[in-house]
Amino acid sequence: MEIRIENLTKAYGDFKAIDNMNLTIADGDLVGLLGPSGCGKSTTLFMLAGLNKPTAGRIFFGEHEVTDIAPEDRGIGLVFQNYALYPHMTVEDNIMFPLINRKVPKNEARDRAYEMAKMVQLEGLMKRKPKALSGGQQQRVAIARALVKKPEVLLLDEPLSNLDAKLRVETREEIRRIQQEVKITTIFVTHDQEEAMSISDKIAVMEKGVLQQYEVPQKMYLNPGNLFVATFLGTPQINVFDAEVHDGKIYCAGNMLRSGCMVPDGSYKGGIRPESFNVTLLPSAPDAIRAEASHVRMTGRELQIRFNLGANEFRLLVHSDMQIGVGTPFYLTTREKQILLFGQDGKTVGKF
Amino acid sequence: MNRKAGNVIANILKYGVLIIGALFTLMPFLWMILSAMKTNAEIRAIPPVFFPSKFSLENFTTAWKAAPFGRYLVNTLIVTVFNTIGVLITTILAAFAFARLNFPGKKVLLTLLLATMMIPSEMLLITNFITMTKLKWIDTYQAMIVPWLASVFYIYLLTQFFAQIPDALYLAAKVDKCRDFKYLIKIMIPINKGPITTITILNVISNWNSFVWPLLVTNSREMRVLSYGLVQFQTEEGSAYELIMAASCILVIPIMIMYLFLRKYIIEGVTQSGIKG
Numbered sequence A: 001m002e003i004r005i006e007n008l009t010k011a012y013g014d015f016k017a018i019d020n021m022n023l024t025i026a027d028g029d030l031v032g033l034l035g036p037s038g039c040g041k042s043t044t045l046f047m048l049a050g051l052n053k054p055t056a057g058r059i060f061f062g063e064h065e066v067t068d069i070a071p072e073d074r075g076i077g078l079v080f081q082n083y084a085l086y087p088h089m090t091v092e093d094n095i096m097f098p099l100i101n102r103k104v105p106k107n108e109a110r111d112r113a114y115e116m117a118k119m120v121q122l123e124g125l126m127k128r129k130p131k132a133l134s135g136g137q138q139q140r141v142a143i144a145r146a147l148v149k150k151p152e153v154l155l156l157d158e159p160l161s162n163l164d165a166k167l168r169v170e171t172r173e174e175i176r177r178i179q180q181e182v183k184i185t186t187i188f189v190t191h192d193q194e195e196a197m198s199i200s201d202k203i204a205v206m207e208k209g210v211l212q213q214y215e216v217p218q219k220m221y222l223n224p225g226n227l228f229v230a231t232f233l234g235t236p237q238i239n240v241f242d243a244e245v246h247d248g249k250i251y252c253a254g255n256m257l258r259s260g261c262m263v264p265d266g267s268y269k270g271g272i273r274p275e276s277f278n279v280t281l282l283p284s285a286p287d288a289i290r291a292e293a294s295h296v297r298m299t300g301r302e303l304q305i306r307f308n309l310g311a312n313e314f315r316l317l318v319h320s321d322m323q324i325g326v327g328t329p330f331y332l333t334t335r336e337k338q339i340l341l342f343g344q345d346g347k348t349v350g351k352f
Numbered sequence B: 001m002n003r004k005a006g007n008v009i010a011n012i013l014k015y016g017v018l019i020i021g022a023l024f025t026l027m028p029f030l031w032m033i034l035s036a037m038k039t040n041a042e043i044r045a046i047p048p049v050f051f052p053s054k055f056s057l058e059n060f061t062t063a064w065k066a067a068p069f070g071r072y073l074v075n076t077l078i079v080t081v082f083n084t085i086g087v088l089i090t091t092i093l094a095a096f097a098f099a100r101l102n103f104p105g106k107k108v109l110l111t112l113l114l115a116t117m118m119i120p121s122e123m124l125l126i127t128n129f130i131t132m133t134k135l136k137w138i139d140t141y142q143a144m145i146v147p148w149l150a151s152v153f154y155i156y157l158l159t160q161f162f163a164q165i166p167d168a169l170y171l172a173a174k175v176d177k178c179r180d181f182k183y184l185i186k187i188m189i190p191i192n193k194g195p196i197t198t199i200t201i202l203n204v205i206s207n208w209n210s211f212v213w214p215l216l217v218t219n220s221r222e223m224r225v226l227s228y229g230l231v232q233f234q235t236e237e238g239s240a241y242e243l244i245m246a247a248s249c250i251l252v253i254p255i256m257i258m259y260l261f262l263r264k265y266i267i268e269g270v271t272q273s274g275i276k277g
């Protein structure tokens, strides 16, 4: 089911939790709704679910406008951050609950619940109460309960935030697998950019109630639409520095980083990702910049090095076999098409 | 070695205090039961004797025959059952409204209700009595049942429990096609059965023990309740304490039985302060 959001706004008094959002989600896609805490992700999701009334704007599921339709009639499955399982019911009763309420005969409801449980690998736990399950298992019960009524849209509000790191990775793959198996249009809210990038077909990044960019993960990572998106995606964060452009050359604190750029002269914000440097211990090119490591951190796979150009601090990542310690001088160039320039309004000007 | 000795002393102290506490609580009960078996002379003896000379149940039969206790019991049961059902309905519905629903004036209403708890109950007795007289309800069951159909205390208590249930549960139920009333019946009540049982028991006990109000609004023997049964052994010639004690035993036994059956829920209701989702 295609989802179309048109000029969606949600205001609480003067405060706009969602400001004029437009978004179209293709049938069968898994979209990661990403943004910092308080940016309006849950609000958006709850409006899609019908639990929250939009102040303005319209929502379409396929051809049908659902803006004024009650939650239970929208054909959605919803999974909450804390799962919201009914604590007094067994797993089986929890999964059957949406069907029983829809007057599905008990036997059929039970069959469908077991079918669902098989898919999310919950067989053998059906007679337990939620309290007697692990976080990951509770999470799967919640997904089974959301999917059992065969909804056309699956909405997940930070479904992994209560799990430990290892289980998060496993469960997100699991969610992806289930989503592909059912081929259901899914919106997955998270504030973890890695999580969003790794399982989404497309990512929608929000900040302060405004949709910033909607794009395929790789494209968004490489071509962020603005400074916010650039800084929000990627760990360690993209390096942001004060850039000057003269005669098509990009400078940072007097060091020329790139020449031949078709940009008007002036001051910009520059951005370059930590993995986008070429580092050598001896000068590799005439215009290589000399720098000294001020901090070195070994993470196993790579070294994280900090250095300064003027007042700008940079982080870079190199393979951990490089022999660089604190104070070691090194030479660096930047990889082609990896320097981003942002205008004073934060919008991306170009990639050089 | 030293530490062990310290532990033993701590334990002795701990259990000593608990035993003394238990004795203090149990003593009146024990005294009541023992006294119910004494003769009139024994009960009046100075210094008092602790054990009766012979354990006879004669006082119980005398007391039972002295008044229509069967009738009193039926009346008490009728009042208790109907009042408790009514109280549960009003309490659960009001608590749900205060904890879950949004309506204008909710805060003001709750504050007003809580303020009524400041009114001394003796004052209510008078106004309620006047109301009953005007309604011509004197000497009826409804006079004993209706004025106490809503309790602000229970409403407030249950509202607190209901408010602890996470919003997400309500929203999830909504998506699952479970509207307010069904949600209340299928989710809220089962989850809160501990506190609701506690309220039920408290209300049953207070009905069972209530004395002044039923005495005020009933005149005829047929309408009297159990607690009234105790008074009739207090006559102008003096009190037959051994019979009062025997009657008290009769009065207390059903409550004790109920407690034994529902012990699990009572303890749950008292200890259940945080509900995990």
Ligand SMILES: Nc1ncnc2c1ncn2[C@@H]1O[C@H](COP(=O)(O)OP(=O)(O)OP(=O)(O)O)[C@@H](O)[C@H]1O
Pocket: A012, A017, A035, A036, A037, A038, A039, A040, A041, A042, A043, A044, A191
């Ligand atoms: N009922 C409300 N009244 C007023 N403001 C609200 C209300 N509900 C949410 N907000 C505000 O709307 C904004 C968006 O809230 P929302 O819950 O959608 O954030 P979120 O992106 O889901 O954050 P998180 O990642 O912390 O869950 C927040 O600033 C919040 O304070």
Ligand SMILES: [Mg+2]
Pocket: A041, A042, A043, A157
């Ligand atoms: Mg949220």
